[in-house]
Amino acid sequence: MSTEGALSFGRTQLPDEQRRALTRAIHLEWVTIAFMTTAVAVVYLAMGSSQAMKTAWVEDLLAFIPPIAFLLAQRRARRPVDPDHPYGYHRAVGAGHLAAAVALLGTGSYLAVDSAMGLIKAEHPPVATVEIFGHAVWAGWVMIAAMVYTGVGPVILGRMKMPLADALHDRVLYADADMQKADWRTAAGTVVGVLGIGLGLWWADAVVAIAISFSIIRDGWTNVRHASGALVDSQARTVEGSQPHPLTRQVDEALEEIAWVHRSGSRVRDMGHVFHVESFVVPHAGHTPGLGDLEHAAQVARALDWKVDDVVVVPVREIPAELDRRARAKG
Structure with a gap:
């Protein structure tokens, strides 16, 4: 987690504000990895046979990709210019952004098909009871508690990263922050799906899973478009890619x-x-x-x-x- 030497990107010396932003961003990404490790474990233990929980769990696994891509890209981007790389190693950011985006798009597409097949086959996911401290508890409450835990942390971390992404003009960090900031929708949707099962609406679980899948696909497609545009030298745009810089x-x-x-x-x-x-x-x-x-x-x-x-x-x-x-x- 050391940020020693994080004073420049290639030959570009960072101002004090950007040095502080880079140091903080690195720390937050390590915190994200630590938190998501616990979140993945919690959801895996609680998900049972719920398709929505399974999809949310895979989304949590995908959440490891952007912080890892950011940590690797910013480290490589700090390498000095050399004869073989006269422009420096700044493109590592674009490569990391594209890798994360393609992973999101591909996995989201797979999950959408898998969830749709469950809906077509009319699969009825059972939600049994579990014993906690000697008391029988509906497993749905455990699932809901798990989603509350996994939904709150990313939203806080995402909001903390957003201004840092803007200060560093880092699209990998921005994509990570944007997806985490919106993670409450996945958590809320999954809770609705689980409650739907409890009310006898078996199809609610699959519908929510499909909605989460399309959210992943949307994030993946948006980031593929922005990452590929930068790599083929489209005009420079703001960090969120919405308008020319x-x-x-x-x-x-x-x-x-x-x-x-x-x-x-x-x-x-x-x-x-x-x-x-x-x-x-x-x-x-x-x-x-x-x-x-x-x-x-x-x-x-x-x-x-x-x-x-x-x-x-x-x-x-x-x-x-x-x-x-x-x-x-x-x-």
Whole structure:
């Protein structure tokens, strides 16, 4: 659990806020692994023949993937640049994100089919009684207690991780936090399924299991889309993937404030944590930028945010059409 040396991602030195966020995120992921170990054991001992409990148990097993992927990815991303990896190891974050997403999607699809088959076959899951301290207790109450235990912890941990994911621009951590924050729905749904069995509604268990499966599939598909988009160099987006990252616009605006720059159009590649920026700038008529001008422009871009890592400034006669913000606005 040591965070010694966690001061940079590749050659990018982390500001104090990000250092603290990284240290806290690592600690929280170890806490998550410890908690989920107990949760998996508790649900396994309590699940009986309930399909909803079985599906919730598998979802708890899947919850190990994002924290493990995060711990491995952030460790690899901190390795220094070398001749074989001139861009560094930042893509480890994207690889970890994609691996976790594919696991979610595949397992969710399997569980959906398995649960649907139980519904089609009209399987009636029995919920017997268990003896606790010499008293006969309906096993459904034990299942419900187990789901309350497994539902509260992840929600708290997820809410604690969310601001850290934003501070670090870490999509693996964000996906982990987002899924955990919503885990109360799985717990609540499973409780409904178990109560349905107790009321004689045998189909409620399978229906809830299918709903949980589709929740897993949705999480998997959303994360596959975002992870694969980053790996094929789509435009840099915010950590949750909902919109283009504002740094692209901010870089162009900052460069256009430089005296010799007439217009700027940038393409920003999300490497995982950090961005690689290529800025195409049109100088004012009669000005030919020298090395000093270009170096200063790159420094202006880097000063905007710690995530702006590699910056290339290229003087051009006109902005490439796909990067021309003004032309797109008019269109």
